Amino acid sequence: MRPRLAIFTDEPGWHGRQLARVFERAGYEAVFVSLTDCRVELGTSGHGLVVPGFDGALPVGAFVRGVPGGSLEAITLRLDFLHLLAALGCPVFNDGRTIERTVDKAMTTLLLRHHDVPTPPTCVTESHAVALAHVERAEAEGRVLVKKPLFGSQGKGLRRIVRASDLGFLLPGEVAYLQDFVHTGDGPFRDCRVMVVDGRAIAAMERSSHHWITNRAQGAECRSIPLQDTLAGIAERAAGAVGAAYAGVDLLRDRDGHWLVTEVNGIPAWQGLQRATGVDVTALIGSAFLARLDRGLAALA
Numbered sequence: 001m002r003p004r005l006a007i008f009t010d011e012p013g014w015h016g017r018q019l020a021r022v023f024e025r026a027g028y029e030a031v032f033v034s035l036t037d038c039r040v041e042l043g044t045s046g047h048g049l050v051v052p053g054f055d056g057a058l059p060v061g062a063f064v065r066g067v068p069g070g071s072l073e074a075i076t077l078r079l080d081f082l083h084l085l086a087a088l089g090c091p092v093f094n095d096g097r098t099i100e101r102t103v104d105k106a107m108t109t110l111l112l113r114h115h116d117v118p119t120p121p122t123c124v125t126e127s128h129a130v131a132l133a134h135v136e137r138a139e140a141e142g143r144v145l146v147k148k149p150l151f152g153s154q155g156k157g158l159r160r161i162v163r164a165s166d167l168g169f170l171l172p173g174e175v176a177y178l179q180d181f182v183h184t185g186d187g188p189f190r191d192c193r194v195m196v197v198d199g200r201a202i203a204a205m206e207r208s209s210h211h212w213i214t215n216r217a218q219g220a221e222c223r224s225i226p227l228q229d230t231l232a233g234i235a236e237r238a239a240g241a242v243g244a245a246y247a248g249v250d251l252l253r254d255r256d257g258h259w260l261v262t263e264v265n266g267i268p269a270w271q272g273l274q275r276a277t278g279v280d281v282t283a284l285i286g287s288a289f290l291a292r293l294d295r296g297l298a299a300l301a
């Protein structure tokens with residue numbers, strides 16, 4: 001029987017199909033599993049983790065394509081599965097720690113700063129009074145801010161804060177993530193996405209839009225751009241800062257030409273990047289994962 005690996009996803013879609021093809025070509029059977037269907041079942045013995053589709057055994061590796069949102073408890077349990085799998089010797093890609101660090105924009109921002117990766121000035125607080133004071137200072141100094149959901153993705157829920165009155169109230173339990181707005185110059189708004197795999201930048205694209213939120217999911221246009229050294233180097237350091245095996249790094253170039261990292265995605269999509277650049281991103285990410293499995297299996301032999 002072929003060794004079975006798990007692709008954690010709720011919607012296999014294009015990425016799932018592409019990955020499954022790469023894994024099956026390499027002699028593995030790929031099983032799509034939702035993290036919502038895994039469970040802990042501790043009897044008197046055994047590892048206690050049930051991954052549906054594996055007949056009581058564990059996958060030889062797990063590729064994480066999606067961790068569905070939910071309550072704090074549900075998300076904690078889903079992350080527990082990733083940590084437990086790794087503790088039981090199953091390579092998890094990206095691992096639970098990287099996913100935690102990248103899902104949480106405050107943690108990403110702190111790690112970027114601690115690794116000397118350029119990122120815009122940012123304030124994160126639970127306190128409305130602190131957030132308001134930050135916004136008032138920015139307004140007095142003529143700086144525009146962006147307010148982002150701490151766990152946001154795909155450009156959803158971002159707001160520009162130009163005046164103190166734009167802040168409004170914080171919802172109960174809401175955290176204010178406030179970042180200086182980076183002006184990129186004349187013309188359409190643009191930012192850049194670089195994919196880093198195993199510490200190397202492999203492809204880059206520019207995303208441009210008439211709207212300042214330039215996610216592909218928000219309708220931005222994507223075009224391939226050269227992997228110029230400075231851009232590649234900063235993106236590689238950003239992926240390293242969060243310990244990612246692979247990552248989609250978002251960068252903005254300010255009016256002085258300096259790159260600033262705004263986000264590191266630990267569960268990035270790459271369909272748009274693959275189409276825009278012609279680089280076989282699936283093959284590169286797939287092989288990086290398979291190399292980890294091979295190293296794991298060799299260690300057991």
Ligand SMILES: Nc1ncnc2c1ncn2[C@@H]1O[C@H](COP(=O)(O)OP(=O)(O)O)[C@@H](O)[C@H]1O
Nearest residue numbers: 152153154155156180181182212213214262263
């Ligand atoms: N500090 C900023 N200044 C200007 N535009 C920004 C800034 N941060 C984010 N954006 C825009 O918003 C988009 C989404 O922000 P990002 O931090 O990548 O969050 P998401 O997880 O929603 O992708 C970016 O691709 C960029 O176009």
Ligand SMILES: [Mg+2]
Nearest residue numbers: 154155250263
């Ligand atoms: Mg982004």
